[in-house]
Amino acid sequence: MLVKITLKSKNQYPLTGVIIKSESPFEWLKALNALKFNLSNAVYALPGATANSIWGCLAIYNNEINKDQVYNHELCQRVSPLLYIPEMADISPKLSALEIEKLIGIEPHLYHPEIGLVQLSNPVKWNEMIPSPTKKLLIQSITEESVFIPQAIEGYFKQPMSLDEIEEKMTSPVTPEKLESKPLSLVEKMKLKAYKTILGSKGDATKDNSNAEGSTDGAGGKLMDGLFSALSSAFPNAENWMDGMAQDLEDLEKRNQNEVDKLLDLLKNNPEEALKYAIPLDQEGSMRGDGEGLFNMSKMWGDLSIFGTQRGGNGGGGSMTNMDHYVKLNQQYQASAKELLEQGKYEKAAFIYLKLLKDNHKAADALEKGKLYEQAAFIYLKYIKDNKKAAECYEKGLFYNEAIDLYLETKSYEKAGDLLATTNRFEEAKDQYSLLIEEYKSKQQYIKASLVYKYKLLDAEGGQSILLEGWKSMKDPSNCLQNYFNNIADEDECLAQIKYVQEEHTSKLNNLIYVHVLSKQFAKRENISSQIKHIAYEVISENAISHPAIIVELNHFNLDDKEIRYDVSNYQRARRDISNALNKIKR
Secondary structure, three states: OOOEEEEOOOOOOOEEEEEEOOOOHHHHHHHHHHOOOOOOOOEEEEEOOOOOOEEEEEEEOOOOOOHHHOOOOEEEEEEEOOEEEEOOEEEEOOOOHHHHHHHHOOOOEEEEOOOEEEEOOOEOOHHHHOOOOOOOOOOOOOOOOOOOOOOOOOOOOOOOOOHHHHHHHHHOEEOOEEOOOOOOOHHHHHHHHHHHHHHOOOOOOOOOOOOOOOOOOHHHHHHHHHHHHHHHHHOOOHHHHHHHHHHHHHHHHHHHOOHHHHHHHHHHHOHHHHHHHOOOEOOOOOEOOOOOOOEOOEEOEOOOOOOOOEEOOOOOOEOOOOHHHHHHHHHHHHHHHHHHHHOOOHHHHHHHHHHHOOOHHHHHHHHHHOOOHHHHHHHHHHHHOOHHHHHHHHHHOOOHHHHHHHHHHOOOHHHHHHHHHHOOOHHHHHHHHHHHHHHHHHOOOHHHHHHHHHHHOOOHHHHHHHHHHHHHOOOOHHHHHHHHHHOOOOHHHHHHHHHHHHHHOOOOOOHHHHHHHHHHHHHHOHHHHHHHHHHHHHHHHHHOOOOHHHHHHHHHHOOOOHHHHHHHHHHHHHHHHHHHHHHHHHO
């Protein structure tokens, strides 16, 4: 007998088997647990296409399965207790249970989705596959009383240092350290002059010193060239000797520099180290120091933090009135600060602006960019006296209590209300929002006031009352009434409010505005557009004689009607002609 398995659009037999495709019995258990399968029912391992391989398993249910509860697993139909076939399939010809038993024997079989008919020999024995848990001795202990842990975190904010603590950190003096640099002795000065005479014309031995003291040219230069050649010929190691002389010259020149030039050189070569010796500049172009007219190269700063310590307490390495030196230092400080900003070293850049250039705004800005909000807030408070900016920094840094205090002080009602709400101080937040509403009303900003009601106080009805108040008081009436109607989603309710406003809150002063607002609602509310048009016509007809300009509003309700637009145009022209004629008669 030839038996065929064919595809069908519907299942022909009850669905009582689930195929779980996995090699791992532990994955089977996880899937069966999710399916709430009773492990006392039979589960058969299914072979793979290669010898001694596992492809998956077939779980047999006692009753038909609900397809919606098996996730993405494949289902099987039970043709008989001995034969299972995939879902959406049929067997032909139709066979009785006895005929199936004669064909395949007394062992159950599955028509495997990949390899065909397979015998289901022995059900899985879970007790052999899963080891029993090891018994462990239970030791009881009494724990200490635990700390109460709240069920929900209602707010989070940080506590900053006090302003006094910050200021103390910024101003604590330490002992100055003199940079070791001995002045040249008489012998060293003579040696320096000799080196310049010998090496000054040799560009390859030192840097260009053609304009330095003691340099030679003309006949003297030729004499030095001859001397250099003679030394090179007479002494094989003259080149090394000359290199040593050049190095000695460089060291002597550095020691012979004035103090400002030393600082400038150090700023270019090692800016972060040099800044520890840097002298502050004020905005008037002077340098502060000991008043003796000299700048001494001393280490003035403990570190490059705005909370770092200044050695000597008064900014002290000396002072200088030389404007050229001031300009050079100023330019180098600016360049160093810019470079540090580009490197992301925001606090060190702020150190230059605050301690050296005395530019408080740039210092605070650098700290803000570096998200050093507590330090930025301190500068805004202490030096710039800008409490609003300080509050913004505290808010960004999550120092909410300090930000709230400053917002309250500066009467920033919305900001204060928002932060009070964030920290679950809702009643205080409502007070601030109420003050904000009164502020908006005093400025005739009724729409903003209504938004505070709607989104801050979650009081939509109060927002509508404010908009109606703006309409009745003729404070931005068109926008107030437009928003009043727009806030009503239900069209029947909107129509009722349109009639209410017409009957109770329209007059000769606002009829034209009322009809213009109706034209906007007419364009967007199709279901009640005919009723809105009727109300508008009624208002226009009642006021056409006393207020002829209202006739123009007919056009907005008849955009496609050219005849009405033509009639309105003729009416306007006639009105102008009559007005002109009357004016001539009066003259």
